[in-house]
Amino acid sequence: MIVALVMVFVVAASLLFHFLSPWRATPIASNWGFIDDTLKLTFWVTTAGFVAVILFMAYCLYRFRHEAGRRSTYEPENRKLEYTLGGLTTLAVILLLAPGLAVWGQFITPPGNAAQIEAVGAQWSWSFRLAGKDQRFGATDVRNIADDNPLGISRADPHGQDDVVVTNGELHLPLNQPVKVLLRSIDVLHDFYVPQIRAKMDLVPGMETYFWFTPTKTGQFEILCVAYCGLGHPEMRGLLFVDSESDYKKWLAGQKSFAQLSGSKGERQQRASNQ
Structure with missing residues (x-):
């Protein structure tokens, strides 16, 4: 129970630290706002993954905590869960990589009048x-x-x-x-x-x-x-x-x-x- 509460606290403290922190990137002075946008998207995707995984672990620690007389069950596979997790992971990877590849294409292609x-x-x-x-x-x-x-x-x-x-x-x-x-x-x-x-x-x-x-x-x-x-x-x-x-x-x-x-x-x- 205590461990689950500590994990919830870590998530809350991490989010508060980010949103209340005075440290921010320097004001941009070039055309590369695309890079800032890509970094922000990466942050939101990884933040969603971090929050979901940690809170899910905290939930499991609480929901399936030891109780007298309770016995665990063995489930060798769960296709619905596997497809869901596989789909979410694929979507996250696409969101992380696709914008970066597009920006990289622009980054290595200077305009003709440069x-x-x-x-x-x-x-x-x-x-x-x-x-x-x-x-x-x-x-x-x-x-x-x-x-x-x-x-x-x-x-x-x-x-x-x-x-x-x-x-x-x-x-x-x-x-x-x-x-x-x-x-x-x-x-x-x-x-x-x-x-x-x-x-x-x-x-x-x-x-x-x-x-x-x-x-x-x-x-x-x-x-x-x-x-x-x-x-x-x-x-x-x-x-x-x-x-x-x-x-x-x-x-x-x-x-x-x-x-x-x-x-x-x-x-x-x-x-x-x-x-």
Whole structure:
């Protein structure tokens, strides 16, 4: 009897904790409300299962508690019960999986007008690359990485000379413009995540991954690495600024291309060596 009451209390306390808890997801700032909706549906399905199973167990503990003179009976099978439980389980699995598969299909299919940027993770910082006027990225290779070429852009590829390189960990994007984020890691496994965007993806050494989103609110948002990548993992943070079109153009005009960065650094190194 006491155990049954404790189980009922656990169900009630769990529901109260959820509905009265002050901890909620951060306000969304992208088009991925679908992900929030899918998570909410998953919560309601699993909550219904949790409540039903625990209360049923509590009922059984009370209804079939020991009483003097009562004897148990053996029932090898019950087709009605089996069909009911099998049907409910199948329905729950469909509700859990089908929406997720539909959202995943959208998640991996960026729109044709999505702008492309590259986010590069390295222990323990974020760097970014935007295509220049030719709208094409230059080739990269980790063997090209040097002090004046942190992203390993090929100097022999003319398409890379006008690429905009951002190494201060700050990424600016225009409002309401779909963007496909190409992800590359220089060393170990990282994960690009902005809580308000909802979308995230691993950066896997030796391959290029991607995800896409459309920023829907201007503001400043923190970029996190949510894959443990070494001792400096907690410090691997960047900033995402979602700007109006005019503010974004002002920021972009102040950035330097790969050719300008490598040239200026090369000149400084040459002057230092001459001295």
